[in-house]
Amino acid sequence: MLIKIIPEIGHFALVIALLMAVVQAVMPLAGAATRRPLWMAYGRPMATGQFLFVAIAYLCLTASYMLDDFSVANVANNSNSLLPWYYKFSAVWGNHEGSVLLWSLMLAGWGYAASVFSGDLPRDMVARVQGIMGMVCVGFLLFILMTSNPFERLLPNMPQDGADLNPLLQDFGLVVHPPMLYMGYVGFSVVFAFAIAALLGGRLDAAWTRWARPWTNVAWAFLTVGIALGSWWAYYELGWGGWWFWDPVENASLLPWLTGTALVHSLAVTEKRGSFKSWTVLLAISTFSLSLMGTFLVRSGVLTSVHAFANDPSRGFFILMLLAITVTLSLLVFALRAPRVSHKVGFNWLSRDSLLLINNILLVIMTVTVLLGTVYPLILDSLGLGKISVGPPYFNALFVPLTVVMCVFMGLGPVARWKSMSGRELWRKLGLAAAAAIVLGVAMPLVYDGEWNLWVSLGIISALWIVLPMVRDLFDKTRHASSFVAGLRKLSLSYWGMVLGHVGIAVTIVGVAVVSNYNIERNVRMSPGSTVEVAGYQFTMTELTNRRGPNFLADTSIIQVQRGEEGRSFVMRPEKRLYLATGMPMTQVALRPGLFRDLYVAMGEDLGDGSYAMRVQYKPFVRWLWLGGLLMAFGGILAVADKRYRRAAARQAKPVHTDRSTSQEATV
Amino acid sequence: MTPKRKQKLFVILGLLSLTAIAVGLTLYALRANINLFFSPVQIAQGDAPMERQIRAGGMVKEGSVSRDPESLDVEFVVTDYVDDLEVYYSGILPDLFREGQGVVVVGELQADGRLYADKVLARHDENYMPPEVAQALEEAGYSPADFQAKAAEVGKRLEQEGSPEGSDY
Numbered sequence: 030m031l032i033k034i035i036p037e038i039g040h041f042a043l044v045i046a047l048l049m050a051v052v053q054a055v056m057p058l059a060g061a062a063t064r065r066p067l068w069m070a071y072g073r074p075m076a077t078g079q080f081l082f083v084a085i086a087y088l089c090l091t092a093s094y095m096l097d098d099f100s101v102a103n104v105a106n107n108s109n110s111l112l113p114w115y116y117k118f119s120a121v122w123g124n125h126e127g128s129v130l131l132w133s134l135m136l137a138g139w140g141y142a143a144s145v146f147s148g149d150l151p152r153d154m155v156a157r158v159q160g161i162m163g164m165v166c167v168g169f170l171l172f173i174l175m176t177s178n179p180f181e182r183l184l185p186n187m188p189q190d191g192a193d194l195n196p197l198l199q200d201f202g203l204v205v206h207p208p209m210l211y212m213g214y215v216g217f218s219v220v221f222a223f224a225i226a227a228l229l230g231g232r233l234d235a236a237w238t239r240w241a242r243p244w245t246n247v248a249w250a251f252l253t254v255g256i257a258l259g260s261w262w263a264y265y266e267l268g269w270g271g272w273w274f275w276d277p278v279e280n281a282s283l284l285p286w287l288t289g290t291a292l293v294h295s296l297a298v299t300e301k302r303g304s305f306k307s308w309t310v311l312l313a314i315s316t317f318s319l320s321l322m323g324t325f326l327v328r329s330g331v332l333t334s335v336h337a338f339a340n341d342p343s344r345g346f347f348i349l350m351l352l353a354i355t356v357t358l359s360l361l362v363f364a365l366r367a368p369r370v371s372h373k374v375g376f377n378w379l380s381r382d383s384l385l386l387i388n389n390i391l392l393v394i395m396t397v398t399v400l401l402g403t404v405y406p407l408i409l410d411s412l413g414l415g416k417i418s419v420g421p422p423y424f425n426a427l428f429v430p431l432t433v434v435m436c437v438f439m440g441l442g443p444v445a446r447w448k449s450m451s452g453r454e455l456w457r458k459l460g461l462a463a464a465a466a467i468v469l470g471v472a473m474p475l476v477y478d479g480e481w482n483l484w485v486s487l488g489i490i491s492a493l494w495i496v497l498p499m500v501r502d503l504f505d506k507t508r509h510a511s512s513f514v515a516g517l518r519k520l521s522l523s524y525w526g527m528v529l530g531h532v533g534i535a536v537t538i539v540g541v542a543v544v545s546n547y548n549i550e551r552n553v554r555m556s557p558g559s560t561v562e563v564a565g566y567q568f569t570m571t572e573l574t575n576r577r578g579p580n581f582l583a584d585t586s587i588i589q590v591q592r593g594e595e596g597r598s599f600v601m602r603p604e605k606r607l608y609l610a611t612g613m614p615m616t617q618v619a620l621r622p623g624l625f626r627d628l629y630v631a632m633g634e635d636l637g638d639g640s641y642a643m644r645v646q647y648k649p650f651v652r653w654l655w656l657g658g659l660l661m662a663f664g665g666i667l668a669v670a671d672k673r674y675r676r677a678a679a680r681q682a683k684p685v686h687t688d689r690s691t692s693q694e695a696t697v
Numbered sequence: 698m699t700p701k702r703k704q705k706l707f708v709i710l711g712l713l714s715l716t717a718i719a720v721g722l723t724l725y726a727l728r729a730n731i732n733l734f735f736s737p738v739q740i741a742q743g744d745a746p747m748e749r750q751i752r753a754g755g756m757v758k759e760g761s762v763s764r765d766p767e768s769l770d771v772e773f774v775v776t777d778y779v780d781d782l783e784v785y786y787s788g789i790l791p792d793l794f795r796e797g798q799g800v801v802v803v804g805e806l807q808a809d810g811r812l813y814a815d816k817v818l819a820r821h822d823e824n825y826m827p828p829e830v831a832q833a834l835e836e837a838g839y840s841p842a843d844f845q846a847k848a849a850e851v852g853k854r855l856e857q858e859g860s861p862e863g864s865d866y
Binding site: 616 | 704707730734764767790793
């Protein structure tokens with residue numbers, strides 16, 4: 030009996046959370062505007078309460094899934110009694126309503142954290158941040174309660190069993206990818222709230238950036254991991270061996286990542302030098318708006334891909350309105366309250382400031398090109414001007430050269446001084462690194478493949494050009510220490526964070542360059558006894574059998590793999606599964622991962638005469654893609670762990686002067 | 698003009714020229730890579746360009762799929778129930794590819810009237826006929842409703858009577 034009440038408790042909790050969010054949205058902002066401490070004090074308890082009640086609602090939904098309560102429509106549509114428990118747990122966010130509830134939970138969580146960890150911020154600033162986060166929460170809770178309620182019931186005729194989770198989602202990827210991604214998307218709401226709060230309060234000095242930086246870095250790190258996981262998941266789940274398709278949904282996650290990266294760097298400049306203030310605020314607004322836009326693209330059914338759950342136009346309309354209101358209001362506040370731009374530029378054309386400016390510009394250009402390619406077909410379609418598609422050739426043609434250009438500047442940035450740097454000194458430091466990068470980059474394809482390849486060389490040169498200057502810089506910084514290790518120890522965590530972040534990108538670029546150019550794919554017809562040779566490995570199908578899994582039937586093939594004549598021998602077992610509840614087929618790829626190469630075997634189609642069409646692929650360096658992503662994220666987290674963010678001393682908010690001393694700094 | 702103003706002017710001019718280059722390149726790349734969609738009726742009417750990458754789609758015609766026993770070559774017919782289009786493809790067909798279901802192929806139309814596909818994408822639509830096909834029919838002057846009904850009828854029938862892959866258990 031109690032089980033039947035749980036969804037109702039969850040529903041009620043959401044309503045309470047909405048009410049608290051409304052109070053949180055209104056009172057602190059009103060209090061900050063009229064300077065009433067009592068009103069401002071509403072912020073923290075409301076943020077806490079809202080988090081608590083959304084958490085209760087989320088727990089209720091999870092409980093309904095785990096207890097197989099098929100009277101709840103959401104559970105009936107997305108779960109099944111045969112589903113393993115860990116997939117029931119993740120199925121909560123494997124559908125539209127549940128995933129929006131997860132979004133709200135994370136939003137409430139980040140809001141709560143921002144309230145709690147804002148120790149020495151001025152009270153009115155905290156109040157405004159809470160107020161703005163409250164407004165976003167109201168938007169999403171309204172969205173849930175009005176269009177996407179996960180607690181709808183199917184009483185009194187509840188089904189015997191559920192429709193089962195989409196087989197493509199019955200995978201470890203579902204357990205990790207969406208939560209990481211959402212933590213990133215939602216995390217950018219904090220820096221957004223900070224930016225708007227700073228605008229509203231007229232307190233647009235550089236100090237707000239110091240408070241905002243850790244939050245932004247963490248959100249960015251989560252988003253990086255989320256995107257890397259998505260790519261990895263698509264790679265082994267979809268059965269084609271691809272890792273990035275320029276699919277609109279993938280682009281939707283890349284866009285806030287690109288502006289988020291620009292934001293992370295822009296915040297650094299604003300904190301250190303007090304410049305780029307308005308630009309940083311604009312980036313904060315853009316990043317969160319792109320997060321919302323990503324949500325719109327995925328949730329409204331405007332696109333059809335593996336991710337499209339929602340086909341209800343009212344949902345799309347609601348999110349579009351939410352997006353429009355957010356963007357309009359925030360840009361309005363920006364237009365009215367942005368500080369007047371100072372008349373002095375304050376830095377030389379060759380300086381870390383200008384290099385970071387160029388970095389930002391390039392990232393924005395990349396964002397706009399990806400945005401254009403993603404949104405153009407939708408706009409044309411909505412205007413009735415035809416149904417077109419924009420494919421990978423467009424994105425690759427623009428994105429790859431822009432990345433190479435960005436890498437050129439990425440090599441210089443970490444080594445350049447703030448405000449002004451002499452070209453001769455830069456050349457003296459980096460000339461050797463440049464020569465080494467070019468020589469090694471040009472040599473690499475010749476050594477690897479015997480034939481020169483422009484794109485591989487460009488990729489290797491770019492990656493080396495990012496890494497080698499930093500190595501040189503490390504030596505320079507540790508020259509005066511008692512020993513190399515002692516010198517390394519003295520360097521701040523934020524510096525190491527920067528190093529790791531940049532190394533991460535270099536690793537990813539190497540992965541992309543090598544796997545895109547040197548991967549080998551063979552589609553062959555195989556039956557027991559046949560052998561195919563790919564990249565020095567012999568793949569022999571020894572058996573074609575079938576088996577029964579917990580909720581599927583499968584055709585399994587046993588592939589014996591032998592490396593060369595004398596090499597190691599192992600077995601791979603790809604499968605073609607048929608999930609019973611939905612009747613959907615799915616490919617279970619057999620992977621032999623390695624740091625320098627992956628072997629990838631997938632079953633294609635049953636050709637009817639005892640043979641199967643098989644995909645056999647050799648993918649060199651593909652793991653470097655995701656390894657790079659992990660390194661980047663780790664770097665972002667490391668930067669946040671830096672001592673200066675942990676100093677307990679109460680700080681007054683002080684405006685930062687723009688003409689700082691030009692000493693080379695070990696911190697970033 | 699003061700030196701600072703000059704510096705600012707250069708910065709702005711630099712930004713503008715970069716932007717102009719970027720926009721120019723983007724639009725060029727966009728135009729060169731847009732894939733237009735054609736339905737069999739439009740191809741039959743001669744609307745589609747030859748020897749250029751296009752997308753074509755419709756439903757897979759009942760009984761039209763034939764595979765070469767030695768290799769991975771396959772031929773099938775894509776139809777919108779007004780006209781047919783022969784497609785030739787060499788490779789593995791996607792999991793959701795079925796007779797009576799929607800499909801989109803990307804490839805080049807050759808002089809012999811067949812489309813040589815580079816990619817085959819299966820579309821599982823609730824209405825069986827993908828929306829692009831319905832729109833293309835409308836543009837060609839037919840009323841899509843009748844053909845959507847036919848598509849649904851064939852699609853449903855084949856779904857029910859046909860056995861899903863691997864049903865020999």
